[in-house]
Amino acid sequence: MSVTSRSAIREPDFVISGQAYWLDRTEPYRRLDGQMTQLDVFMTHCAQCGERFEVKRSAGGISALNRRCAKHRRPGIKVSPRG
Numbered sequence: 369m370s371v372t373s374r375s376a377i378r379e380p381d382f383v384i385s386g387q388a389y390w391l392d393r394t395e396p397y398r399r400l401d402g403q404m405t406q407l408d409v410f411m412t413h414c415a416q417c418g419e420r421f422e423v424k425r426s427a428g429g430i431s432a433l434n435r436r437c438a439k440h441r442r443p444g445i446k447v448s449p450r451g
């Protein structure tokens with residue numbers, strides 16, 4: 369039995385309201401108070417057009433993740449559930 373594996377596709381690291389996020393990398397980040405921390409950089413797909421884009425999250429800031437690419441970002445307007 370042959371199985372086609374696509375290494376580029378893996379399970380998302382987490383899913384929020386049906387939108388999947390893949391952790392791509394982490395970057396060092398200096399906070400305003402001088403403390404070094406790190407940013408998690410996630411790949412996701414725009415809830416509107418499906419285009420892939422990156423979102424960055426500082427530790428503990430999960431609620432701030434964008435769900436749309438820069439073209440379709442609408443602060444304060446919720447994404448309606450898929451389906």
Ligand SMILES: [Zn+2]
Pocket residue numbers: 414415416417418419436437438439440
């Ligand atoms: Zn978009």
